[in-house]
Amino acid sequence: MVSQNRRYIFLGPQGSGKGTQAKMLADMLGLPHISTGDIFRAAVDQNTILGHHIATGLSSGKLISDEDTNSLMADRLAAQDAKNGFILDGYPRTMAQLEFLEQLAPPTKIFFLDLSDNEAVKRLVGRLVCSGCENVFHLAHKRPKIKGVCDNCGGELAQRDDDVETAIRERLRLYHKETEPLISFYEKDGRLIRVDGRPDIKTVHKVVSEVLQL
Template sequence: MRKYVIMGVQGSGKGTQSELLARDLDLVHISVGDIFRWHVQKHTKLGAQVRRTMNAGDLVGDDLVESVVRDRLDQHDWNFGFIIDGFPRNGRQAEFFMESYDIDAVIHLELPDAEVRRRVLSRRLCPGCGMDYNLIADRPEQEGRCDICGTELIVREDDTPEALAARLKDYHEKTKPVLDIFRRKEVVHDIDARPAPEDVQQAIRKTLDLPAYKG
């Protein structure tokens, strides 16, 4: 059984790299951000709380995040292991996580802030079917329209320059110290997230001594 945490600033490719690993290794990909977005789209009570937080450019509180993560992992549908992204984001969450689970590796995707801004501010979302686009590398065939359902694409509420600046500041102040906690366990692997996704995936697998990525 493999249990991985993937960390990195927004736009570093955590979701893409997690999905590639999960698909080939039969891991369950747990994205805390996706769980919250599902609640927002379904207009649940939790979703309303998350929406208010996102609109303010803040991160969701520790108690709520820990509760969501605990509930998800308690489903025990990860027979071969899991890879979790979007958690932990600060020291308290890291301590909570290490007390509950033995982590095999922490994959840390490194990306300069300037590249983060370029990537994140180019993202678009289809509010109809949930399809993600990136105007740099994954443009829709018809500008501004989803290829799947034709709905007009929007900018995520948390992808504004102001919200991104707040998250970058929060990341550097709170999340990076988490790596120091994990480094004491000697489980952190630093990966350059600037190359193409396939090359990043190959680097991850080489570092973790996993079967090579076949594409």
């Protein structure tokens, strides 16, 4: 049984910093940071039929099916390290996923990092991701000490194939269509916390920490 009082979700458009904030909170609380992106990439690496479906969706900028996403998420939340709670990053994305999670392990609080589409595009087109630890850098705002090399593990930094403007705009369009009803759902029942996604990382983290009285 997953602990009921430490189930937190970070939602927001691509580029809002939800992954960074989720990881910071997970490290602070000693809980697993569970990202749909990490789960998808792990499935792709396994080279299964499901992995091929996911690879096709990721390369075209489309959302992965609810059935596939829910199946992978159920397996992940059943792991021993998630028994005392978890920090979800980017899940659920649709009402079908929300309903699945409500039955599986209802979240305690949902942090929505609000960011405009133009700001999201600006952030993402300059993003560099480590091939080793997946630490994120930015050409304008967070440059690595050595060009092309991760400060954390020494891995190679590169731009993701789906971090070009056309793919980003399509992902944002799908995000608004599929995800905004979730915001309304969680807001109505009082679990949603709106956080301005524009400030720097430390400022946003401080807001999240204050909400949880940490």
